[in-house]
Amino acid sequence: MRIVLQRSLSTVSPVSGGARVTVQRSNVPGPIGPQGPRGLPGAGLAEATGLIGDGSTTSFTINHNFNTSDVAVEVFEVATGLTIFPTVRRTDEDNVVISFKAEWTPTLNQYRYIIRASIET
Known part of the structure; x- marks a missing residue:
């Protein structure tokens, strides 16, 4: 038996052997099944930002309170958006x-810092 399906038809012409194939297409979604099991607790993203610079200080201690030293630190110049690379010590x-x-x-508020960490939620 040979079956021919055409994309936009709901009924296909008879094929060899006298069989008729009916294809029903619907854009209505089917029923929603039960919710699956809940996954393990994941990690969330913690972020601390701020401005640094006062015209005289060269070392800035930033308290982020993320309870981890696994942090990523980025510093960029506010005026240009260019990332700079000062010394960062955890x-x-x-x-x-x-x-x-x-x-x-x-200089005054010349740089913005962003400190990010993945933390357990």
Whole structure:
């Protein structure tokens, strides 16, 4: 037996052997089944941001309170959006120190920092 299906028809012409094939298409979704099991608790993204620079300080201690030293730190210049690379030291699970050389002392609010961490929820 040969069956021919055509995309937009709801009924197909008789095929060899006298059989008729009916195809019903519907854009209505079927019933929704039961909800599956709940997964394991995941991790959430924690983020701390702020401005640094006062024209004289070259080292800034930032308290993020994420309870982990596994943090990513980015610092960028507010005026240009360019990422810079000061020295970043994780002093404990809740603090980082961002330091600049004396010749790169930040002016008032010159830089923005973003500290991110994946934490258990």
